[in-house]
Amino acid sequence: MDVCLSSEQQTTHLQEAPRTPDGCFALAAEGAPREEGTGGPPGDATEAGPPLPGLQQFVPTDYESYTQEHYLFAGAKIVIQESIESYGAVVWPGATALCQYLEEHSEELNLQDAKVLEIGAGPGLVSVVASLLGAQVTATDLPDVLGNLQYNLLKNTVNRAAHLPAVRELVWGESLEQRFPRSAFYYDYVLASDVVYHHYFLDKLLATMAHLCQPGTVLLWANKFRFSTDYEFLDKFKQVFDTTLVAEFPESSVKIFQGILKWG
Numbered sequence: 001m002d003v004c005l006s007s008e009q010q011t012t013h014l015q016e017a018p019r020t021p022d023g024c025f026a027l028a029a030e031g032a033p034r035e036e037g038t039g040g041p042p043g044d045a046t047e048a049g050p051p052l053p054g055l056q057q058f059v060p061t062d063y064e065s066y067t068q069e070h071y072l073f074a075g076a077k078i079v080i081q082e083s084i085e086s087y088g089a090v091v092w093p094g095a096t097a098l099c100q101y102l103e104e105h106s107e108e109l110n111l112q113d114a115k116v117l118e119i120g121a122g123p124g125l126v127s128v129v130a131s132l133l134g135a136q137v138t139a140t141d142l143p144d145v146l147g148n149l150q151y152n153l154l155k156n157t158v159n160r161a162a163h164l165p166a167v168r169e170l171v172w173g174e175s176l177e178q179r180f181p182r183s184a185f186y187y188d189y190v191l192a193s194d195v196v197y198h199h200y201f202l203d204k205l206l207a208t209m210a211h212l213c214q215p216g217t218v219l220l221w222a223n224k225f226r227f228s229t230d231y232e233f234l235d236k237f238k239q240v241f242d243t244t245l246v247a248e249f250p251e252s253s254v255k256i257f258q259g260i261l262k263w264g
Contacts, residue, residue: 060147067082073132074133080156081148083148102220109189111133116188117212119172119192120192123152130165131157138168139168140168172204173207187212190209191220191221195221197229210240220257243257
């Protein structure tokens, strides 16, 4: 059972919620997220009424301040709750570039009903856009990010998306076969944006990308290239995936690569 407590601040007991067919916790279709300006702590998506049936209650980290940032993709106004106090609570340039790419190539990608997993979903903008474009999305990240991620997904997809996204914990390189067994999980697309920067988990990230891809899976990785380590990761990425540069945004130094896992 996936139980995702994000920090010592998040002491709320998480009750088991119904799972989607792929074993993820789905956001509830009933009820509505809170409106901006209502009372209650930041990120409490349900204080305007009773708890939503079937909603796995991930609790947003209690940062000192959140902001409401506005985006327009897939013909919809999207409001994302962000905080500069965490890398995982901010929309980075790679995410907006990937959203633009998904929007402009939605017919070519055939996202309608496609099974999509996002690695390092952060505050959830990419997963929201993929959901609004018709995909069946599983958004993943570290435990302390899941509360704000779920809040943003719920706020922007209830009564708007054909398939409500699921939220699932994914720690790169850890318990991959136990949590995402290849025999049970298949994704048409794996999405990742700005997951490569100066950190010590790049080998685990690459192993996670490879594990989640099977024959037919397309990985779309968007990244702002900042450091030499970004290019070093790209070299390793090319050893594991047949790689194509599909889009480039010079003004933000973002590149989007398509990867198909090499077999044999």
